Amino acid sequence: MKNGRMAYYITAHGYGHGVRSCDVIAALNRLHPHIQVVLVSDLPVEFLKSRLNGAHNSYRQGSFDVGMVQRDSIRVDVAATLSRITDLYRHKKRLLEEERAFLKAEKIDLVVSDVPAIPIEAAHAAGLPAIAEANLSWDWIYEPFAENDPRWRPVVEQFQRGYALTRLLLKPPFSGPMSAFPTVKDIPLMASPGRSRRADLMALTGCRPDRKWILLSFTTLDWDEPTLRRVEQLDGYEFFTVRPLEWNRANIHAVDRQRIPFSDVLASVDAVVTKPGFGILSECVVNRKPIVYADRADFIEYPVLVEAIERYCKNVHIPSEQLYRGELAPALRAIETRPEPVETLAAGGAEIAAEAMADFLS
DSSP: OOOEEEEEEEOSSOHHHHHHHHHHHHHHHHHOTTEEEEEEOSSOHHHHHHHOOOTTEEEEOOOOOOOOOBSSSSOBOHHHHHHHHHHHHHTHHHHHHHHHHHHHHTTOOEEEEESOSHHHHHHHHTTOOEEEEOSOOHHHHHHHHHHHOGGGHHHHHHHHHHHTTOSEEEEOSSOOOOTTOSSEEEOOOOOOOOOOOHHHHHHHHOOOTTSEEEEEEOSOOOOOHHHHHHHHTOTTEEEEEETTSOOOBTTEEEEOTTTSOHHHHHHHSSEEEEOOOHHHHHHHHHHTOOEEEEOOOSOTTHHHHHHHHHHHSOEEEEOHHHHHHTOOHHHHHHHTTSOOOSOOOOOOHHHHHHHHHHTTOO
């Protein structure tokens, strides 16, 4: 029987990181209920709890990277990102000492990171093993900026030095090169299929079952009033968002993830409109849902994810300018005639990751 205490650090860059990490923690709760997990993140606690119900999980606010500063779910602000990450790393010495003290005080036995580097360095300073689970690393994401702006180079190197201290990286499909990590274990997809709950969604929202159901999978999306009116006039479709994204429209329904989990909303719809992101792609693959995907600039991960979308999902690309104008009809009509993907991917990565983490504990 495995015992011990684990501090699990999750970047607040996007909900996809939280979804993936929670899938692994849920597997840990199920397979090794005597392992206690402290989740450390600036992601909303209610979101994390909506993915977990383990009695041995606790939650602590904390932020140790900035990811990419986003204007909305698609557009990033490179200059603001550099400013924020530079400011964060000015306080690195204090953050390291605070985390080292936390790890000691809480009698933590293992640190897991998805995928800030400072907690890995704090674990090393405390004499504890640290592992990572991630499909990207911030040194890889930031490297193209460093090639054009020397102010980014120290940032990239800071992350590389931190990642080099890990004992193990658990690396799922759709990943970057992750060359800063000394030891890598490839694992399958970590997502699990949701449960179709169309009757519950109809009762909750009053949506019509005879229309096509479309999930707008964004945390934020800058649609103005004319755009919303244009979407509202689309005949034959019901649209769903998951809060915090919410509009008060006749055919756009915001769902509380506390009442119906995101994975079940996704399993209930006919197609998904989204940006290419690891979490949503993984869930669409395991639920075999078509994807209408938009452009994503200034993100080196984008072509890796698009290649995976084209291999494993029924898909259509929508230019970002059309998405921002709410001109969804051509892409939604096109997705219906796209061929089904030939290739599939095995799941079960969450359980494999959970066992790999448990192996570091007594």
